[in-house]
Amino acid sequence: MRNPRRTEKIAFFFLFLATALIVLPVGLIVVSIVRKGLPAISWQFLTDIPREGMRGGGILPAIVGTLYLVLGAIVFALPIGLFAAIYLSEYAKDNVLTRIIKLAIVNLAGVPSVVYGLFGLALFVVFFRFGASILSGSLTLGIMVLPIIITASREALESVPQAFREVSLSLGASKWQTIRHVVLPNGISGILTGTILGLGRAAGETAPILFTVAAFYHPQLPRSIFDQAMALPYHLYVISTQVPNVGDKMRYGTALVLLGLVLIMNSVALVVRFRFRKRHRW
Amino acid sequence: MKFSLRDLNVWFGSVHALTDVTMDIPANEILGVIGPANSGKSTFLRTLNRLNELKPNFRMTGDVRLSGADINKTDVDLLRKKVGMVFALPLPLPLSVFDNVAYGPKMHGVRTKKRQKEIVERALKEAYLWDEVKDRLDTPASKLSGGQQQRLCMARTLAVEPEVILFDEPCSGLDPISTAKIEDTMLRLKANYTLVLVTNNVHQASRVADKTAFFLSGRLIELDDTDKIFTAPSDKRTEDYIGGRFG
Numbered sequence: 001m002r003n004p005r006r007t008e009k010i011a012f013f014f015l016f017l018a019t020a021l022i023v024l025p026v027g028l029i030v031v032s033i034v035r036k037g038l039p040a041i042s043w044q045f046l047t048d049i050p051r052e053g054m055r056g057g058g059i060l061p062a063i064v065g066t067l068y069l070v071l072g073a074i075v076f077a078l079p080i081g082l083f084a085a086i087y088l089s090e091y092a093k094d095n096v097l098t099r100i101i102k103l104a105i106v107n108l109a110g111v112p113s114v115v116y117g118l119f120g121l122a123l124f125v126v127f128f129r130f131g132a133s134i135l136s137g138s139l140t141l142g143i144m145v146l147p148i149i150i151t152a153s154r155e156a157l158e159s160v161p162q163a164f165r166e167v168s169l170s171l172g173a174s175k176w177q178t179i180r181h182v183v184l185p186n187g188i189s190g191i192l193t194g195t196i197l198g199l200g201r202a203a204g205e206t207a208p209i210l211f212t213v214a215a216f217y218h219p220q221l222p223r224s225i226f227d228q229a230m231a232l233p234y235h236l237y238v239i240s241t242q243v244p245n246v247g248d249k250m251r252y253g254t255a256l257v258l259l260g261l262v263l264i265m266n267s268v269a270l271v272v273r274f275r276f277r278k279r280h281r282w
Numbered sequence: 283m284k285f286s287l288r289d290l291n292v293w294f295g296s297v298h299a300l301t302d303v304t305m306d307i308p309a310n311e312i313l314g315v316i317g318p319a320n321s322g323k324s325t326f327l328r329t330l331n332r333l334n335e336l337k338p339n340f341r342m343t344g345d346v347r348l349s350g351a352d353i354n355k356t357d358v359d360l361l362r363k364k365v366g367m368v369f370a371l372p373l374p375l376p377l378s379v380f381d382n383v384a385y386g387p388k389m390h391g392v393r394t395k396k397r398q399k400e401i402v403e404r405a406l407k408e409a410y411l412w413d414e415v416k417d418r419l420d421t422p423a424s425k426l427s428g429g430q431q432q433r434l435c436m437a438r439t440l441a442v443e444p445e446v447i448l449f450d451e452p453c454s455g456l457d458p459i460s461t462a463k464i465e466d467t468m469l470r471l472k473a474n475y476t477l478v479l480v481t482n483n484v485h486q487a488s489r490v491a492d493k494t495a496f497f498l499s500g501r502l503i504e505l506d507d508t509d510k511i512f513t514a515p516s517d518k519r520t521e522d523y524i525g526g527r528f529g
């Protein structure tokens with residue numbers, strides 16, 4: 001005897017279990033980072049340079065370094081990614097070549113970050129002679145997040161109803177005007193989602209910056225894009241594995257700051273997204 | 283003649299959607315287009331503003347002229363400015379009432395708010411919608427009723443001052459009262475515009491069209507004065523379709 005109500009209950013239970021299985025560990029990690037890291041957070045921690053061989057003082061250079069790197073990566077990757085997405089969704093003919101390109105880009109998003117690190121080392125640091133610098137690091141991170149931004153933006157643009165394009169064109173608007181005034185505004189929220197994902201990944205990765213920018217210890221703020229810089233994820237790696245006798249407080253404090261930074265960036269993007277949603281709804 | 287078509291053939295891939303269509307569309311009249319589903323009515327309509335070109339597998343042969351000029355040699359944006367279109371479902375853009383109507387003029391370079399306001403007011407009046415929406419021009423267009431949305435779409439088309447307006451089953455989702463309002467509007471627009479009305483409702487054609495064309499399987503079977511089509515069609519198939527015997 002099949003009882004649909006019971007089947008539904010069982011299905012619901014397993015779906016709930018699966019969700020809990022994902023949410024629980026993430027929640028635990030966040031809680032433990034906040035609990036152990038919060039005592040470290042102080043004005044000095046956020047605004048001072050590292051002292052006592054990175055066992056004391058603050059982490060300002062790493063915060064600023066990460067901000068620069070993320071900003072640089074987005075400045076580089078967002079326009080290029082957006083134009084690529086517009087080309088792929090609006091202009092490219094739907095043929096085998098285009099499909100292969102789209103598939104390749106999707107797969108690039110899954111390439112391990114250390115591969116991007118080596119690529120950045122070879123191309124920007126060595127070949128273009130940018131050296132280990134914020135410029136090299138930003139470009140490397142930018143290239144790493146490009147596939148994420150392109151794929152998310154392309155999907156956002158493709159999900160804009162074809163009918164809207166037809167309406168705009170039927171009023172005599174040009175193709176570019178249609179993209180600019182109808183397709184982009186209605187795809188913006190998906191584009192921002194992709195950008196957020198990219199930002200988060202760029203802020204958190206260690207491998208791509210390892211060879212291209214990250215300084216082990218560089219207790220001053222970068223003065224130009226050709227300077228080396230400290231960065232939060234690498235700093236965390238250093239004080240966790242390379243420097244003996246660093247207090248738990250320092251390490252979890254650094255992790256908490258990194259977490260908070262990504263969270264703040266996400267909230268900003270969320271607010272922007274919400275504002276766009278309110279202006280454009282159908 | 284506003285439009286003249288000679289030996290128009292249209293394919294989508296291997297589907298032969300229109301076969302040897304030859305006709306003239308006179309100015310300041312309403313041409314009704316009737317026929318069963320998939321008979322090529324929309325394809326015919328979308329030939330006139332070159333909207334078929336958006337489909338990747340589209341191909342056409344033959345000669346289509348607007349006021350004597352080959353439409354395939356006309357700048358496509360200019361052609362679509364002259365030949366407006368109202369779609370089957372009301373499709374307001376996700377913008378306010380005002381911005382929907384102002385969209386076309388803005389794209390054609392009308393920058394000042396004052397000019398835009400004048401155009402929006404004129405277009406909404408022409409579509410007989412002004413009195414109903416003049417106090418809520420800033421509300422989202424999606425807040426209007428279905429019939430109002432469709433008249434908003436008409437106003438949006440009128441705002442770019444076209445010569446011809448194409449309607450593709452504009453009342454298919456509307457109640458009888460909204461339908462009557464739209465038909466009424468079309469009859470008044472006739473004085474200044476040429477209208478082509480594709481409709482799946484033969485009664486609508488008999489109510490508003492001056493001439494009526496009957497399409498079947500991609501062919502133009504008959505085109506004549508509406509009275510003649512509905513009282514004494516010369517083709518048996520037209521008679522059968524109007525009498526509701528197929529389609």
Ligand SMILES: Nc1ncnc2c1ncn2[C@@H]1O[C@H](COP(=O)(O)OP(=O)(O)O)[C@@H](O)[C@H]1O
Binds near residue numbers: 323325
């Ligand atoms: N993009 C397309 N690809 C293939 N066939 C199409 C396409 N668009 C329309 N057709 C075909 O062309 C014929 C005419 O369609 P249409 O003009 O939409 O008819 P109607 O508007 O009279 O219902 C139909 O057989 C339809 O399946």
Ligand SMILES: [Mg+2]
Binds near residue numbers: 324
């Ligand atoms: Mg149709």
